Amino acid sequence: xxxxxxxxxxxxxxxxxxxxxxxxxxxxxxxxxxxxxxxxxxxxxxxxxxxxxxxxxxxxxxxxxxxxxxxxxxxxxxxxxxxxxxxxxxxxxxxxxxxxxxxxxxxxxxxxxxxxxxxxxxxxxxxxxxxxxxxxxxxxxxxxxxxxxxxxxxxxxxxxxxxxxxxxxxxxxxxxxxxxxxxxxxxxxxxxxxxxxxxxxxxxxxxxxxxxxxxxxxxxxxxxxxxxxxxxxxxxxxxxxxxxxxxxxxxxxxxxxxxxxxxxxxxxxxxxxxxxxxxxxxxxxxxxxxxxxxxxxxxxxxxxxxxxxxxxxxxxxxxxxxxxxxxxxxxxxxxxxxxxxxxx
Numbered sequence: 343x344x345x346x347x348x349x350x351x352x353x354x355x356x357x358x359x360x361x362x363x364x365x366x367x368x369x370x371x372x373x374x375x376x377x378x379x380x381x382x383x384x385x386x387x388x389x390x391x392x393x394x395x396x397x398x399x400x401x402x403x404x405x406x407x408x409x410x411x412x413x414x415x416x417x418x419x420x421x422x423x424x425x426x427x428x429x430x431x432x433x434x435x436x437x438x439x440x441x442x443x444x445x446x447x448x449x450x451x452x453x454x455x456x457x458x459x460x461x462x463x464x465x466x467x468x469x470x471x472x473x474x475x476x477x478x479x480x481x482x483x484x485x486x487x488x489x490x491x492x493x494x495x496x497x498x499x500x501x502x503x504x505x506x507x508x509x510x511x512x513x514x515x516x517x518x519x520x521x522x523x524x525x526x527x528x529x530x531x532x533x534x535x536x537x538x539x540x541x542x543x544x545x546x547x548x549x550x551x552x553x554x555x556x557x558x559x560x561x562x563x564x565x566x567x568x569x570x571x572x573x574x575x576x577x578x579x580x581x582x583x584x585x586x587x588x589x590x591x592x593x594x595x596x597x598x599x600x601x602x603x604x605x606x607x608x609x610x611x612x613x614x615x616x617x618x619x620x621x622x623x624x625x626x627x628x629x630x631x632x633x634x635x636x637x638x639x640x641x642x643x644x645x646x647x648x649x650x651x652x653x654x655x656x657x658x659x660x661x662x663x664x665x666x667x668x669x670x671x672x673x674x675x676x677x678x679x680x681x682x683x684x685x686x
Contacts, residue, residue: 365465366612373609375521375564376500376602380482380610387468387478392459392603392610393485396562399499400445400490402438403506403524405430410504411522413515421506423524428510433527441505441527445555446488448530452556452593457484457600459607459623482623484603488559501562514554515573516561523561529554532593537585550585550592560589563602600625 370379377395403410405419407430414423419430433441459482466480491499500521506512507527516523532551539546567577568584579590586592589599604623613619 365614365618368610368612371606371609373606374500375518375562376606378606378609380607382468383483387466387476387480389481389483390466391483391485392607393487394563394602394606395487395489396501396559397489397491397497397499398445399493399502400442401502401504402433403430403504404432410524411502411517411520413517413520414504414524421508425513425515428506428508428512431507431509433505433507437507437527438505441530442490444530446490448553449488449556449559450486452553452588453486453559453595455483456595456628457597457603458482458626458628459484459600459603460626462622462624463617463620465618465621482603482607483628484600484625486559486563503558514558516558518561518564523558525555525558529558535591537579537591539580539582539585546582548582548585550590552588552591552593556593557588560599563599565589565599565602595627597625597627 367380369381371377375396377397379391379393379395381391381393383389383391401410403416403421405416407416409415414421416422416430421428421430461479461481464477464479467475467477469475491497501516502522503516504522504524505527506524512526514523514525514529530553532553534549534551536547536549539548566589568579568587568590569577571577579585579587584590586594588595604625607623611618611621613621
């Protein structure tokens with residue numbers, strides 16, 4: 343086995359040369375934010391798969407727990423952070439076991455089979471069934487693997503989530519810089535939220551669906567909100583396309599979200615020639631991914647003059663929307679991402 347040292351302090355576990363390839367391929371690499379594996383999937387080199395492997399620790403937060411991270415403080419069953427205060431409830435053993443068991447599959451089911459990296463030139467060499475050496479413009483599928491660990495022992499985790507149970511409105515978050523965040527017991531379920539979108543002289547109340555934990559894993563992957571980092575209301579989007587994004591209020595994946603896989607791929611390709619260095623990969627949606635349209639969401643259109651005349655309904659903890667009696671706060675009338683539609 344050939345062993346070399348590359349930038350980013352990668353120690354290759356195995357390197358192999360297939361036929362007369364332009365470059366060597368590092369099959370596995372370790373990283374601070376995730377590990378990764380590049381391996382063939384389809385026979386004869388037509389498709390490879392790059393899997394980002396994230397080790398997560400889910401921490402059970404109870405009313406008598408101590409503070410979880412630098413953003414939260416827990417005392418007498420009350421959690422306080424920059425978003426407010428919530429009363430904590432006790433997880434039952436069955437609830438906690440179910441949450442842990444569902445976590446990885448829920449995240450992987452959403453992110454896998456969505457994105458593909460397309461090369462600008464042939465780059466992958468192999469021998470076909472007739473022993474003919476070939477170099478093809480092989481595609482690379484983007485995959486995500488989540489491993490939930492109990493206690494990090496000798497193999498540090500990449501990210502930690504504190505998990506609370508509460509009947510209060512709770513705003514989940516993930517901090518890539520601190521590699522920690524917090525979730526609630528409902529964050530593995532698809533929840534609705536409404537956003538007010540202005541088009542010409544009308545407001546459009548659009549109902550989006552999202553699994554909060556999937557959105558937060560997007561932050562673990564270093565993806566920002568549509569309008570940039572930060573938790574302000576406008577960051578989640580002002581247009582329909584921005585709101586519909588999984589990093590906004592919806593569940594739509596875009597080609598730009600292949601960036602974590604594009605950046606990680608550089609760790610796996612040993613570029614040695616000018617041809618190697620010219621090779622680029624662009625992110626595209628997998629052909630099986632269907633785009634959302636206006637017809638796929640619930641839409642209420644009404645004029646600005648009648649906005650104040652809309653009846654008010656009270657939201658519950660399940661995230662059901664209310665249409666307010668006045669224009670909500672924010673450039674497009676959007677509400678906080680993880681809270682019911684309420685006036686601020």
